[in-house]
Amino acid sequence: MSFEVSKEDKYSVVKVKADKLDSSIAASLKAEFLMLNSDGAKNIILDLSETIYCDSSGLSAILIGNRLCRNLDGTFVVTGLQPTVVKLMAISQLDTVLNIVPTMNESVDLLFMEEIEKDLNKTDE
Secondary structure, eight states, rough: OOOEEOOSSSSEEEEESSSSHHHHHHHHHHHHHHHHTTTTOOEEEOOOOOOEEEEEHHHHHHHHOOOOOOOOOOOOEEEEOOHHHHHHHHHTTGGTEEEEEEHHHHHHHHHHHHHHHHHHHHHHH
16 A cells, blocks of 8 residues: 555544655545545644655645545644655645644644644633
8 A cells, every 4th residue: 555544542644655646546545534534533644754746636635635624623734745745835835725844743733732722712612
């Protein structure tokens, strides 16, 4: 398989194990996001640290993961971007739409901060 999934207590991590996130694995990645989502996973970290190339089908899969998490009031985080993928994200302006952080630790911190903020907002209502 081109990626591995690990489920933690409050989030799941999908690590792409391929140097190219293109049409050859984008469909299976979308399917994985859908399965995680249907299992109730609302917080997903996508680790692209091994990926040096991403095409439009890969970007589409990433956007689907982001939308699925948002629909469940969750958070989707992309981490470990290589310089070529950073450029693509900037060109496509996805860096303004997605939560992109440099490391896995920062991804987990962001998820927990988002959860705390949502809990505080619920108590304010």
